[in-house]
Amino acid sequence: xxxxxIAAILLSITCVILFNQCKFSGDGKVTxxxxxxxxxxxxxxxxxxxxxxxxxxxxxxxxxxxxxSLFTDYAHKSRFVWMPEGAAATYSKDxxxxxxxGTVLIKNFYYPHDFRDESKGKRIxxxxxxxxxxxKWDALDYVWNNEQTDAALNIVGDSKKVDFxxxxxxxxxxxxxxxxxxxxxxxxxLNNVQMPIGPKVRYxxxxxxxxxxxxxxxxKWTEIGYLKGYEKEENLTNKIADVFDEKTGSLEERAxxxxxxxxxxxxxxxxxxxxxxxxxxLSEKNPExxxxxxxxxxxxxxxxxxxxxxxxxKPGESILVYRTESDDPEIRMPELGRSVAHAExxxxxxxxxxxxx
Amino acid sequence: xxxxxxxxxxxxxxxxxQSCKGGKKAGDSAGFTYxxxxxxxxxxxxxxxxxxxxxELPAGRFLFKKALSMEGKKDVTxxxxxxxxxxxxxxxxxEGAEGINITNCQNVTVTDFTIQDxxxxxxxxxxxxxxxxxHMNSTWTTGADTSNGNYGYYPVECRNVVMEHCEVSYxxxxxxxxxxxxxxTIHDCYAHHNVAGIEIENCINSDIYxxxxxxxxxGILVFDLPKLxxxxxxxxxxxxxxxxxxxxxxxxxxxxxxxxxxxxSGMIIMATDSVDIYNNRITDNKTVGCAIVSYFTTGKQLxxxxxxxxxxxxxxxDNKFSxxxxxIPALDTDFGKLAMAACKSPIDIVYDGxxxxxxxxxxxxxxxxxxxxxxxxxxxxxxxxxxWKAKNLTDVLRTFDKxxxxxxxxxxxxxxxxxxx
Numbered sequence: 048x049x050x051x052x053i054a055a056i057l058l059s060i061t062c063v064i065l066f067n068q069c070k071f072s073g074d075g076k077v078t079x080x081x082x083x084x085x086x087x088x089x090x091x092x093x094x095x096x097x098x099x100x101x102x103x104x105x106x107x108x109x110x111x112x113x114x115x116s117l118f119t120d121y122a123h124k125s126r127f128v129w130m131p132e133g134a135a136a137t138y139s140k141d142x143x144x145x146x147x148x149g150t151v152l153i154k155n156f157y158y159p160h161d162f163r164d165e166s167k168g169k170r171i172x173x174x175x176x177x178x179x180x181x182x183k184w185d186a187l188d189y190v191w192n193n194e195q196t197d198a199a200l201n202i203v204g205d206s207k208k209v210d211f212x213x214x215x216x217x218x219x220x221x222x223x224x225x226x227x228x229x230x231x232x233x234x235x236x237l238n239n240v241q242m243p244i245g246p247k248v249r250y251x252x253x254x255x256x257x258x259x260x261x262x263x264x265x266x267k268w269t270e271i272g273y274l275k276g277y278e279k280e281e282n283l284t285n286k287i288a289d290v291f292d293e294k295t296g297s298l299e300e301r302a303x304x305x306x307x308x309x310x311x312x313x314x315x316x317x318x319x320x321x322x323x324x325x326x327x328x329l330s331e332k333n334p335e336x337x338x339x340x341x342x343x344x345x346x347x348x349x350x351x352x353x354x355x356x357x358x359x360x361k362p363g364e365s366i367l368v369y370r371t372e373s374d375d376p377e378i379r380m381p382e383l384g385r386s387v388a389h390a391e392x393x394x395x396x397x398x399x400x401x402x403x404x
Numbered sequence: 405x406x407x408x409x410x411x412x413x414x415x416x417x418x419x420x421x422q423s424c425k426g427g428k429k430a431g432d433s434a435g436f437t438y439x440x441x442x443x444x445x446x447x448x449x450x451x452x453x454x455x456x457x458x459x460e461l462p463a464g465r466f467l468f469k470k471a472l473s474m475e476g477k478k479d480v481t482x483x484x485x486x487x488x489x490x491x492x493x494x495x496x497x498x499e500g501a502e503g504i505n506i507t508n509c510q511n512v513t514v515t516d517f518t519i520q521d522x523x524x525x526x527x528x529x530x531x532x533x534x535x536x537x538x539h540m541n542s543t544w545t546t547g548a549d550t551s552n553g554n555y556g557y558y559p560v561e562c563r564n565v566v567m568e569h570c571e572v573s574y575x576x577x578x579x580x581x582x583x584x585x586x587x588x589t590i591h592d593c594y595a596h597h598n599v600a601g602i603e604i605e606n607c608i609n610s611d612i613y614x615x616x617x618x619x620x621x622x623g624i625l626v627f628d629l630p631k632l633x634x635x636x637x638x639x640x641x642x643x644x645x646x647x648x649x650x651x652x653x654x655x656x657x658x659x660x661x662x663x664x665x666x667x668x669s670g671m672i673i674m675a676t677d678s679v680d681i682y683n684n685r686i687t688d689n690k691t692v693g694c695a696i697v698s699y700f701t702t703g704k705q706l707x708x709x710x711x712x713x714x715x716x717x718x719x720x721x722d723n724k725f726s727x728x729x730x731x732i733p734a735l736d737t738d739f740g741k742l743a744m745a746a747c748k749s750p751i752d753i754v755y756d757g758x759x760x761x762x763x764x765x766x767x768x769x770x771x772x773x774x775x776x777x778x779x780x781x782x783x784x785x786x787x788x789x790x791x792w793k794a795k796n797l798t799d800v801l802r803t804f805d806k807x808x809x810x811x812x813x814x815x816x817x818x819x820x821x822x823x824x825x
Contacts, residue, residue: 202451203447203448222498224499227473228475229473230500232475232508239531319507322560322584322632322633324632324633340705342631343659344629345555346659346660348550348551348554348576348657349524350657350658352657352659354659354704376498376500376501377501382501
C-alpha cells in the first residue's frame, strides 16, 4: 500500500513537471536551459515559428550567411544565431568572436529538389546546434524525419540517400552522411576545445538581405545588441574572398580563401591535422607550410605516387589536388562531410597551382 | 652463360612477382555480416561511456562501414573477448579512414580484440595522455598489397604510451607506428610482413625491447622527420629485440618515406639523437643489419632550419649480427649496391658518415656526447659511406671506407645519464 502511494505521488509529481515544461515551452519563445539535457526534438526549442520546415525564425533568432562556406556535398545551409536577453558576443579581429553563455548557432542542411528553382521545395536533412554552455560548446545534431515535421536528437550519426536536380538540370544522387558526436569535434577543434568555425569577422563581413532591408551583417549584429566592440573602419578590408566571384579577389586569393574555409579548421597549428605540417590559414606566410614542395608526413597511399603537396605549375603532380579530387574515404580531403568532389572548386585550385611559378 | 642464367631467373622472378601483385586478394570476409544496428550500438557505447567505464566488445566477427571513434574520455577501457574471438573488420569501409579513432583521452586502454582491413589506419590515437594497448592484433587480410592501410597502431602526439603483446601484419607503411609522442614503451610485440615492422618517429624518451620484427622490409626504425609539430626526436633505447629475416619485398606506396627502405634492413636509425642499441639479435637481413643514416639518404629535399637531419650520440654495442651464407642484398637499391661493392654480402652496420658540420673538429671527429660509437658487436662487416664526400647516393660507391677505428668509443648515455638497465 505504502509503495503504491509513493509511486502515485512520484507519478503525479512527474506529470506536473512534464505538464509545466510543456506549458513553459509552449508560449512560443525560444526555450533553452544551458544546464539541462538537450531536448529530444528540435521543435521544443522554438527557434522557428509556424510550420517548422519553413524555418521562419522566431523573435531574436537572426539569420546570417558566410562569404564563402564549407562544401558539404552540395547541400545548402541556412544559419541562425540566438543569444539570451541582454547577452552579446565580443569582437575578435581574427578568430571566432567570443560568444556569451546561452548562445545557440543553428545550421540547417537541406537540398532544394531542383537547384534551378527553389520554389519547388526542399528536403531538410539535419539541423546542427552549437550551444554555449557554462564551460564549453556542445554540439547537438537533430535529424529530420521524412515527413519534415520535426527533427530528433542523434548521437551516433546516420546516412540518407538524396536525389536532386543540379543547376545544370542533371539529376544527382548523394549518399549524405550525418556526423556522430565525435566527428563534430574532429573539425570543431581548437587546441582540443570544441569551438565554432564560421562566425569570424572576415567570414561575416558582407551584406545580408534581412526582412527589413539590406545591411552589413556585423553592423546589424551590433545594432540589435548581439555584438560589442566591432569597429567598422578597421574591418573595411578584413574579409575573405568569395571563391566564385572574380570581383572579390585574385585567383590566388580565391583559391586560398577556399582552402582556408574548407581545410584550415583542421590544417592549422591548433587544429586536428596539425600532425601533417600543412597549414592553410590565409595568415600563414611560409610557402612550405602551404604545401609548396612539401613532402607528406603520414599520407601513405593517399599521396597517389606524388612527392609533394603542391608542385608549382603542376596540378597533376600535386597531392593537394589528388586528395581533393578523390572520393575514396582514405584518400579524400576533407575526410568528413563530403562523399563527392567539389568539381567547381577543384578547377579553381588547379588553375591556381598551374599559374604558380 | 652464367649471366644468361641469372638473367632468366630474374625474369622469371619478376614475372612471378607481378602475377602475385595482379591477383589482388579479396580479403577475409568469411562469417562477417554487416548490421547497421550493431554498428550504431558499438559507436553509441564509445560515445556514451562514462569516465572510468569499460566498453565490452563481445566475441564475434563484426563488419563496419564507418569508422568507430571515442573522444575526450578519462580512464576508459575498450575490451574484447580475446584477439582471436572479437574481430572488427572494416573491409570495404565507406566512411572515415580509420578503424577506431581515439582522440583527446586520458588513460585509455585498448585490449583483447582484432582490428582488420581499415581503409587507412586500423587504430589511431591522437592527443591522448596515458595509452595502454595490449594483447591486440591488427592486420590486413588482403595480404601484402600497396593499397592496404598505412599503420596497424598509430598513436600520435600522445604522452605515456605503452604497447605490449600486440601483433601486427601487412601494413603498407609501418605496423607499430608511434609518432610525435613522449615517453613511449613498446615491448613483446610481434610485427611481421609489414613494410616497416616497428617505427617510432619524432618521439622523445622511448624504450623498445623484447619485440620480434620478422619478414618486414625493414625491422625496427627510429626516425626523425622534418616539418613536424614535435621536432627533433631523441632518447631511445632499443634492446633485446629480434630482427629476423626482414627481406620482404617493399610494397610501400611510392613517395612515402618507407617506400625507400631497402628490403633486407634489420634496423634503421635516421636523423635521431641519443639512441642506445644493445643486446639485439639481428639475423638474416639480406641488405643491412643496422643503418645509422641522415635524412639525406631518403633523397628528399629539405627546407626546415629548425630540424637536425643527422644522427648524433648513437651507441651500437653488444648486438649479435648473423646471417646465412650467400645472402644477396637488394641490388635494386643504393644500399644493396653498396653492400655488394663493399662486402659482397649484407653489411652488418652502415653509417652514412654525415654529421652537423659545425660540430666536427679539425681531425674530423665529433665531440663527446655527439659521437657515433660502435663496440662489442663481434666480427662485423662495417661500412662508412662518407656521404659528405659524395655527390649523390650512387657516388658512395666511390667514397666509402671500412675503417672502424674512430668509432671505438663508448656512450655518454641518454641526456648525459648512463643507461644501466
